[in-house]
Amino acid sequence: MGNHTISPRQFMYLVILFTVGSSILIIPTPTAAMAKQDAWLSVLLPVSAGTLIIWFLSTFGRQLENKTFVEAAIFAFGNWFGRLLSFFYLSFIFILGALVLRNIGDFMTTQIMPDTPLQFTHILFLLVVIFGARQGLEVIGRSSEIFIPWIFLLLFFLFFSISPQINLDNLQPILGGGIKPILSSSLTYLGTPLLEMVIFLMVFPYVKEKKKAGRAWILGALIGGLILTLVTLFSVLVMGSDLTALNAYPSYELAKKINLAGFLEGVEIIVAIIWMLTIFFKLVIIYFACSLGTANFLNMEDYRPLLLPTGMGMVVLSIVAYPDVAYFEAFLGETWFLYALTHGMLLPLIIWAGFMIKRAHTESS
């Protein structure tokens, strides 16, 4: 579809941005609530375990060659059952997109622009995303190259300027609650960025040098995971686990606490650029995958005409998705992991098995 290809390096940047986007706001609160002072361990642990998931997905992606996930599902399971499976996959992407949009909308309305109705924040943000997705993957990849130094610079600035306020007592006792709360809270990280990585199977066919791209995928997920570990670690180090668990946006609260010699203060909005940019990229990837998948599903020639109608639907879903933050936190804690597990692990496993059998079958005959 078009001539868009991206390099493995750009792909890695996209994976980093995708991992950090919206998880940077979501992750610290539930992990600190469950694992207390060991919250950072419950992010670090699944980062290493998640390598296995990414390894499977990238191997699958390489075997797919130039087919997208939806095309592979239709190839392996035929027109009807394959489309049914792709429908689940596409609905997963669509719902995730609406939730990510709601994350940034909630952040803007509760912290920065309380008088602006949620709908308008969503519409404005989505318009930029639609514009990005319309430009195609090549432009998305190149703009990620421009913005990634800014993300790292701002993160470095955040960590550096908050470091005088670190209180090491907040971390003790390490493993005080035993290993069990860490394991159960690590499910949050597994569900929120790691199992969502299945979305990249829509992008992977457009990456050059598949072997390098597979490694870039794993490396990108590791770097993104380390960033999230550091953010959680610093939140706990500066504010303590109780305050981190109470705050809706601990990373923003962390930035508010920056105070270098009474001189550099109130720079939280500059730090907030981190998640505006990362959420933008996450949403662009989700959006691209969703409309490209729908175009594959319907056998259309181009995904671009679908962008605007999909956007209308996504704004509505993001508004009705949950009535309040408490509902969202309950959903994230109880159901999201299972939902992401079935769609991010079980579904690709089924399609992978079907694809391998079908491919062996067509090669032998």
Place this chain on the structure above:
Amino acid sequence: MWAIIAILIVAGAIFFMEVPKLKKKKQIKDMWYVIILLALATAATLYESTGMETPNPLDFIQSVYAPIRSWFQN
């Protein structure tokens, strides 16, 4: 009232941005898909704007996974 007018204007704008281009390129099947999707999205938006209780897919997902979840916790 204003919301309904605004939604219809937006839907009309999207219609005139996408559909004539597809018609010109003779992609009639694609054109109908876009029209159907646009109609569905517009209907959902209109329904939501009236303030009626909109069915929430997240409630549905939660009810589907509730038995697995309770089995998981035991």
